[in-house]
Amino acid sequence: MKGWRDGVMGRVLVFAYPLRWRFVGAGLLAAGTEAAGLGLMAAATWLLATAAGQPPLIALSVAIVLVRALAIGRGVLRYVERLASHDAVLRMVTEVRARIFAALVDRPPARRADALSRMVSDVDAVQDLVIRVLLPMAAAGLVAVAAVGTALFADPAVAGVLLAGLLITGVALPLLAARLARHGSARLAPLRAAYAVDTVDLVHGAADLAAFGARPAYEARGRAHADELARVERALARRSFAVDAAATALGGVTAMAVLATALSRGLPGVWLAVLAVATIAAGELALSLLAAARKGAEIQGSLHRVAELLDVPETAVADGLPVPDGSVHLRLRGAGVRYRTDAAPALHDVDLDLPPGRRIAVVGPSGAGKSTLLALLTGAISPDSGSATSLPVATAPSRVGVTAPPGAGTPITAFDRERWPAAVTGLLADAHLFHASVRDNLLLARPGATDEDLLAACRTAGLGDWVDAHGLDVRVGEDGAELSGGQRQRLALARAVLADPQVLLLDEPTEGLDPAQADAVLADVLAHRAGRSVVLVTHRLTGLDAFDEVVVLDGGRVKERGTQGWVRAHGG
Numbered sequence: 001m002k003g004w005r006d007g008v009m010g011r012v013l014v015f016a017y018p019l020r021w022r023f024v025g026a027g028l029l030a031a032g033t034e035a036a037g038l039g040l041m042a043a044a045t046w047l048l049a050t051a052a053g054q055p056p057l058i059a060l061s062v063a064i065v066l067v068r069a070l071a072i073g074r075g076v077l078r079y080v081e082r083l084a085s086h087d088a089v090l091r092m093v094t095e096v097r098a099r100i101f102a103a104l105v106d107r108p109p110a111r112r113a114d115a116l117s118r119m120v121s122d123v124d125a126v127q128d129l130v131i132r133v134l135l136p137m138a139a140a141g142l143v144a145v146a147a148v149g150t151a152l153f154a155d156p157a158v159a160g161v162l163l164a165g166l167l168i169t170g171v172a173l174p175l176l177a178a179r180l181a182r183h184g185s186a187r188l189a190p191l192r193a194a195y196a197v198d199t200v201d202l203v204h205g206a207a208d209l210a211a212f213g214a215r216p217a218y219e220a221r222g223r224a225h226a227d228e229l230a231r232v233e234r235a236l237a238r239r240s241f242a243v244d245a246a247a248t249a250l251g252g253v254t255a256m257a258v259l260a261t262a263l264s265r266g267l268p269g270v271w272l273a274v275l276a277v278a279t280i281a282a283g284e285l286a287l288s289l290l291a292a293a294r295k296g297a298e299i300q301g302s303l304h305r306v307a308e309l310l311d312v313p314e315t316a317v318a319d320g321l322p323v324p325d326g327s328v329h330l331r332l333r334g335a336g337v338r339y340r341t342d343a344a345p346a347l348h349d350v351d352l353d354l355p356p357g358r359r360i361a362v363v364g365p366s367g368a369g370k371s372t373l374l375a376l377l378t379g380a381i382s383p384d385s386g387s388a389t390s391l392p393v394a395t396a397p398s399r400v401g402v403t404a405p406p407g408a409g410t411p412i413t414a415f416d417r418e419r420w421p422a423a424v425t426g427l428l429a430d431a432h433l434f435h436a437s438v439r440d441n442l443l444l445a446r447p448g449a450t451d452e453d454l455l456a457a458c459r460t461a462g463l464g465d466w467v468d469a470h471g472l473d474v475r476v477g478e479d480g481a482e483l484s485g486g487q488r489q490r491l492a493l494a495r496a497v498l499a500d501p502q503v504l505l506l507d508e509p510t511e512g513l514d515p516a517q518a519d520a521v522l523a524d525v526l527a528h529r530a531g532r533s534v535v536l537v538t539h540r541l542t543g544l545d546a547f548d549e550v551v552v553l554d555g556g557r558v559k560e561r562g563t564q565g566w567v568r569a570h571g572g
């Protein structure tokens with residue numbers, strides 16, 4: 001049977017469970033605030049109506065104190081409620097973000113970018129769900145029950161009319177508003193996306209558009225999307241205005257109906273006034289439910305996306321996972337990778353053996369599957385067929401049962417994801433430089449490294465002269481924007497060299513360098529790695545005579561493989 005935890009809301013709200021008493025407290029405070037407002041209206045009306053009969057002041061004193069207490073109390077309650085609800089929801093959202101972050105770390109890099117934006121913007125929906133949807137609904141529900149209960153004391157028929165009015169304004173109309181908002185979001189989302197794409201193209205591509213004279217056409221397209229967006233937004237705004245107006249009118253109608261019923265039941269005049277005003281106030285409260293219902297509908301998409309990420313099982317505890325030991329032996333057997341079911345596999349039936357100390361160069365045209373092969377070795381992806389394993393392994397006492405039969409090796413993706421990169425890492429295709437100093441960018445790879453270590457790594461990567469001239473404290477800009485393409489690449493390479501893993505993976509490490517520089521840098525890096533494993537991905541066949549094996553990939557398949565002799569025979 002499906003429990004509440006299986007729904008989208010449930011999958012998000014399980015994070016509220018440990019904080020349930022805080023949320024209950026915040027809900028009661030919110031209900032108290034609304035009840036104080038309603039009580040204030042009722043008490044003030046009673047006071048005015050009673051005072052009109054000029055009774056002795058003593059008869060009014062309780063009501064006077066009550067009005068003052070409710071007026072002050074409402075403000076205080078609202079303040080405390082905001083503190084309590086935001087405190088609870090921020091604690092909850094912190095948990096959600098931590099879980100999403102963990103899920104992102106475990107994702108293949110290619111799927112992270114979209115997921116990262118989810119973490120930033122969609123998680124706000126979790127906050128809105130609690131603060132702007134559930135709490136106002138809970139508060140309005142509690143107050144409505146209290147109002148109908150109080151009216152029941154005065155007269156059951158009056159309570160019945162009030163209940164009917166509140167059900168229409170507080171339940172039926174919000175359901176209608178939510179439906180309209182859902183429909184509106186479905187129409188607006190693609191228009192907003194198109195408009196955002198136009199804007200990004202216009203800003204980032206400004207120079208190219210100007211160069212090719214395409215700016216007017218792009219601007220016209222952006223304007224057309226903006227006009228269409230405005231037109232749809234206006235139409236939707238008109239509809240939601242109609243719902244708001246209907247709710248306000250129904251609030252008035254309910255008040256009149258309550259009044260008429262109270263009159264026909266012969267209730268005293270003061271009570272007539274109190275009931276009429278309190279009903280109008282309760283109707284206004286129901287209006288807040290319209291906003292909550294709309295918000296609830298708007299954030300459905302975000303909640304779905306958050307829930308999808310939360311479905312990724314929590315990373316198993318580190319001490320239960322195998323950790324790479326001092327002699328990693330990587331092996332691919334019949335490994336295949338398929339990114340999309342409707343496309344050819346990116347890798348097909350690939351064998352690779354990388355015992356400690358071996359150097360393999362992977363060459364092939366663009367799109368041959370070279371980076372995909374490296375992604376298998378880093379454990380960023382697992383093969384869809386065949387295996388990607390490590391032999392032999394030092395297996396820490398395992399609680400998760402991932403150890404393979406003897407001889408078959410342990411799947412690379414089964415290793416402790418925190419510790420695998422210490423053994424197998426390098427300069428990968430998506431290497432990122434942080435908006436920090438050269439030193440900070442390098443220290444990521446080895447936090448305890450001395451300046452001498454950093455300078456040595458820079459020299460190995462061919463960045464020695466530049467660092468001697470600029471120092472380690474110079475900042476590199478966002479993703480290395482303040483460096484040239486070649487400097488950027490060499491800094492990323494220096495970081496990989498500094499990490500000094502057992503198996504160094506290099507994806508086009510000398511891209512952006514001229515051929516002579518590229519050969520010199522590669523030779524230095526290989527000299528530095530003497531006796532240790534390297535997997536180099538490259539387009540160029542030169543400088544490969546230092547490799548034990550060259551694997552030629554084409555269309556995801558191993559087309560040829562050979563040893564140093566092969567390279568010489570092919571003009572390397």
Ligand SMILES: Nc1ncnc2c1ncn2[C@@H]1O[C@H](COP(=O)(O)OP(=O)(O)OP(=O)(O)O)[C@@H](O)[C@H]1O
Pocket residue numbers: 110111339340346364365366367368369370371372373
């Ligand atoms: N994240 C992804 N999603 C879908 N398809 C992908 C993804 N990454 C790669 N591909 C596809 O898989 C194939 C192999 O890509 P891969 O990046 O491994 O090639 P490559 O040999 O490294 O190319 P290049 O030399 O241009 O970097 C290509 O057809 C590519 O379009």
